[in-house]
Amino acid sequence: MKKTLLLLAAATALAGISAPASAAGMDKVKACFIYVGPVGDFGWSYQHDQGRLYAEEKLGDKLETAYLESVPEGADSERAIERFARSGCNIIFTTSFGYMDPTNKVAKDFPDVKFEHATGYKTDHPNVATYDSKFFQGRYVIGQIAAKVSEAGMAGYIASFPIPEVVQGINSFMLGAQSINPDFKLKVVWVNTWFDPGKEADAAKALLDQGVDILTQHTDSTAPMQVAAERGAHAFGQASDMIAFGPETQLTSIIDDWGPYYVERISAVLDGTWEQSRTWAGMAEGHVVMAPYTNMPDDVKAMAEETQAKITSGEFHPFTGPIMKQDGSEWLADGVVAEDGELAGLNFYVKGIDDQLPQ
C-alpha cells in the first residue's frame, strides 16, 4: 500500500514535469512492434522489421525500438501488447489483422500510448490509428506482365484468406491481364494461411501441374518462388524482393515498404503532432514499391514501367470502369473509378475468373 502511494506520488511528480513537454513533443521515443510471423520469413513480418530498422537509422538516438515476433493472434497478443504498453513504449505498431480487437482493448486502458494497427478497420479510441497499403496497384502491373510473358495464357494464384485485401489483389491482377489478353485464364488455390512454406509449395506444384507457367502469391514465404525456379516457370515475389530465391525466375515483386510510414508516425510522436488517422497509401506515397523488372523482354519492361508511372501519378486507377462482376452484371460503368470504401469491403470477383470465391 505504502509502495503504491509512493509510486503514485512519483507518477504525479513525473507527470507534472513531463506534461508541458509532451504537448510540445518528446526528446526520445520508444517504438514497439508486434509481428505475427518470424522476422526471418522474408515476407510480411520481415518487411515490417525492415521498416523498423529503417526508422532506427533515420531517427538515430531519438528512437529506441523493441519487437516481439511470432506472436499468436488471440489472448497472447493482448498480453504482448499490454506488456509493451507497460514497459514504456510510446507508440506500438501491431502488424497483423488478428491483433485488431486486442489492440483496441489495450488502447482503452493506456490513453497516453499511441497504437497503430495494420490492415484493420477498428479505431475505437482516439489513440488508435490504422494503416495499410494499396497492394492492388502492384497487382495490376504484374497482371499485365503475366499476360505478356505467359505462353500458356494462364497464371496460378496462391491466395491466403478470402478477405477484401486479397480479393482486391486477385481482381486487380485479372483486370491487368485482361487489358493485354482478354481471354487470359487464372487458377486460384486457397491455402488458408499467411505463412506455411509446405502448404505454399504444394499449392505451387499443383498449379504448375495444371499447366500454368506463371505463379503469383498472396502468402509470405519464398516457397512458391523456389518451386517455380525448380520447374523453370516464372513467378512474382511477394512483400519483399525475392530475387535471391529465383534469379532466373522472378519477374518482379510487390514490395511493402513500411519504413517511410514508420518514420512519419514516430516523428509525429516526437513533435507532439500525432493524431488518429486511417492511412491507405500506395505507389504515390512510396508504400508500394516494385522490385526491378527482370527476366522479361524490353518491351514488356517498358510497358510495366509505363503502367507503374501512370498509377503513381494518379493518371490511372486499376479499378476504372467498365468492369463487370463475375456473374456478368455491371459493377462500374465506363469511366467510373471504385471508391476506397467500396474496395475495403470487396467480396466478389470480376468477370473472367474461373473460381468460386469462398463465402
Place this chain on the structure above:
Amino acid sequence: MRIELKKRENMSALFSVLSPFIALGLTLIAGVILFVSLGKDPVSALYSFFIEPLTEVWSLHELAIKAAPLILIAVGLSVCYRSNNWNIGAEGQFIIGAMAGSVLPVVFHGWESPLMLPLMLICAMIGGAAYAAIPAFLKARLNTNEILTSLMLVYVAQLLLDWTVRGPWRNPEGFNFPETRNFADNAILPRIIETGKTHWGFGFALIAALVLWFIMRRTLKGFEISVLGQSARAGRFAGFSDKKMVYFAFLISGALAGLAGISEVSGAIGQLRPVISPGYGFTAIIVAFLGRLNPLGIVAAGLILALTYLGGEAAQISIGITDKVTRLFQGLLLFFVLGCDTLIHYRIRLVFGSAQKGSAT
C-alpha cells in the same frame, strides 16, 4: 551396443523430491552458458525469465490466464493417462467445446438472459465430451488405436472451426474478415476479482484439480483408474470394466477440454476466430507429465510452463533475444525435468554384443 532403461527396484525417495530442483539448477546452468555464448548478461536474462513476470500484479493475472486452459485440460488428461487411455486429441475437444459453447452468443446474438453463461458452459462441456466420445467409442467397440483417431480428429475440428468462422458464423458487419461477432456482455466470463483480468477459467481449473485429486486419492473410482491403468486384466478380475473406463476417461477429459475452450473464448478472446488456441491441447500433454499425472502437481506445472511463456516475452523485450532462443530455453527446462525424473526412476544400462545383430553388414 544398445542402451536399456531398467526400472530401479528401490527408488530414492529423497531424490524423487529433489528431482525438480536438480532440474531447475541444471536449467539455470545451461541457461547461463546459453546466454553468455550469445553475448547477453545471464543474470538479467534469467531474471526476466523467472522473476520479472512475478513482480507485477498485472503480470500475475496474465500468468493465471495463460495457465488456466493448460491446467484444465491437463487434469482431464491425467485421468486418461493414468487409466492407460492415450487421448492426444484434447486440442480438438477444446475447439469443439468452444464452438458448442459459442452457439448461443453467436447464433442467438442479442438473447438477454442470465441463463446465457451457464448454458454456454454446459454446452461446451457436452460438446467437448461428445467429441471425445468418438475415439472412445472406436476404441471400446472396434479396438482402434485411440492415439491415431483422437489426433486425427484434431485436424477435423480445426478445419470445422475455420470453415464455420469464414462461412455461416462470420460477422455480418465485419468486412468479410473471418471472425464472429464479439460476444455480448452477458456472454463474457466474469473476472474473479474486479481489479484484475483473471477470469473464472482459472477458478474452474483449480476446482477441477481439487475434485479430481480427491477422486483419484480417496475414492474407489480413483483406485479403479489406477488398477485398470496398470493392468487391465487384474482390473477385470476385480470386477472393473475396462470398456466403461475408456468412456469415463475420455468423457471427463473431453468435458474439461471443452470447458477450457469456452473459458478461453468467452473470458480471454471475446469472439470465435479461425485459430483460438496456440496449441493448448498439445502443451497440456507436457503439463500433465510435468505434474506427474497428479492433479495438484499439474497446477504447479501449468503455472511454471505459463511462466516460461511470459518470461520468454519479457526476455525478448528487455534483453533483445529472439523468439527462437526463448523456445530453446523452454525446451531445455522440459528436457532437464523429464530427464531427471527418468534417471531417478530408471537405471541406464549399456548392453554390449546383444543377441540381435543388425542384418545389414
